[in-house]
Amino acid sequence: MIDFNDSKSAFKDKSDFDLNRAFFLFQTLNYPTISKFLTIILKVILSLRIPINFLIKLTIFKQFCGGETIFESRKTIDKLWKSSIGTILDYSAEGQENEEDFNDVYEETLKVLDIAKNNPKIPFVVFKLTGLIQFNILKKLSDKEKLSEDENSSLMKLNKRLNTICKKAKDISKPIFIDAEESWIQNGIDDLVFSLMKQFNKEKVLIFNTVQMYRHDRLAYLKNLSQIAQAEGFKIGLKIVRGAYHEKEIERALEKGYNIPVHEKKSNTDKDFNNALKFCIENINHISICSGTHNIESSTYLLKLMKEHSIKNNDDRIYSSQLLGMSDNISYNLSNANYNVSKYVPYGPVKKVIPYLIRRAEENRSISGQMGRELKNILEEKKRRKAS
Numbered sequence: 001m002i003d004f005n006d007s008k009s010a011f012k013d014k015s016d017f018d019l020n021r022a023f024f025l026f027q028t029l030n031y032p033t034i035s036k037f038l039t040i041i042l043k044v045i046l047s048l049r050i051p052i053n054f055l056i057k058l059t060i061f062k063q064f065c066g067g068e069t070i071f072e073s074r075k076t077i078d079k080l081w082k083s084s085i086g087t088i089l090d091y092s093a094e095g096q097e098n099e100e101d102f103n104d105v106y107e108e109t110l111k112v113l114d115i116a117k118n119n120p121k122i123p124f125v126v127f128k129l130t131g132l133i134q135f136n137i138l139k140k141l142s143d144k145e146k147l148s149e150d151e152n153s154s155l156m157k158l159n160k161r162l163n164t165i166c167k168k169a170k171d172i173s174k175p176i177f178i179d180a181e182e183s184w185i186q187n188g189i190d191d192l193v194f195s196l197m198k199q200f201n202k203e204k205v206l207i208f209n210t211v212q213m214y215r216h217d218r219l220a221y222l223k224n225l226s227q228i229a230q231a232e233g234f235k236i237g238l239k240i241v242r243g244a245y246h247e248k249e250i251e252r253a254l255e256k257g258y259n260i261p262v263h264e265k266k267s268n269t270d271k272d273f274n275n276a277l278k279f280c281i282e283n284i285n286h287i288s289i290c291s292g293t294h295n296i297e298s299s300t301y302l303l304k305l306m307k308e309h310s311i312k313n314n315d316d317r318i319y320s321s322q323l324l325g326m327s328d329n330i331s332y333n334l335s336n337a338n339y340n341v342s343k344y345v346p347y348g349p350v351k352k353v354i355p356y357l358i359r360r361a362e363e364n365r366s367i368s369g370q371m372g373r374e375l376k377n378i379l380e381e382k383k384r385r386k387a388s
Helices: 016-029 032-048 053-058 060-064 070-081 099-116 135-142 149-172 183-200 218-232 246-256 266-282 296-308 328-336 350-366 370-387
Strands: 086-091 125-127 176-178 207-212 236-241 287-292 318-323 341-347
Touching: 016 060, 016 370, 053 060, 053 350, 060 350, 070 086, 070 099, 070 341, 086 099, 086 125, 099 125, 099 149, 135 149, 135 183, 149 176, 149 183, 176 183, 183 207, 183 218, 207 218, 207 287, 218 236, 218 266, 236 266, 266 287, 266 296, 287 296, 296 318, 296 328, 318 328, 328 341, 341 350
Parallel strands: 086 341, 125 176, 176 207, 207 236, 236 287, 287 318, 318 341
Antiparallel strands: none
């Protein structure tokens, strides 16, 4: 069994300076009051356009992002690949609302596909649909509301772009992740991704939808999707995560007076996450998965399921993934044991990535003990290095 506490392997490519920077950041994020204050400051800086990009780039950006461009991110890509860890380049420009920004995300996705061609260092390409179309249109699609003429025109443009992206991905045989978002726009996203799966996942899995298992309806969703896929003759790709908008989901449900769509107890999310892994491994002949988790128990459970079903460590239908700058004890130790591992590597101009960094800080506050675990791992490695 893998020792996920092996700090030497986890931090083998980190300098003492890297460790100290990470320690400072995680120690700050470990205090909810300080973390909340800093996220408020970041939002103010963003709204007032205060020029402190240099400071952000040296600290939180350096820890969690690959660079401002694909070219800048190549050092990170190569560094990870030395440990046989793939990179999922994520152009993290969130909350875009105009055609110029949508076109930037579209063109950037095509650029990533270009460098991913015949490149084992980049096993997947990822994007969010809110990077390509207005949030409000996805909400209308989710609510089955009629679109205006302009909105229909935007939807047609989105479908054309998605078709171009997916055809290019098919030509170079490079799978695509489409990220999950807030529950009140997710039905529209699910419908769009379902159509793409039916079209492009006939022979092999090219299109992956993302399921957030903190939602209490997702286990039923993936089981239903599995039945449809088997009946209609296509395969499923699923990135399984716990979820990124927990506090936001609860606050909105309480404010608007509808049933809270997410589990309020983390133990229920953990249970559904592991049940999703179990279901997918039991149906691995038509489901490919990426287990996106920072949880050791779930990571260990996936390995147990693979062993029980006599699935080899590096079976290309099964990947694990963690965020850059977090849970290196999981990523590097899995890779050492010849499992398929990738890191999400956000990149983009600092000012455009700040909303992503804010969301990451807010999400980490809602994950009980995550920062404490990161700190513990770093302290263990610092102690080991001092002793040696």
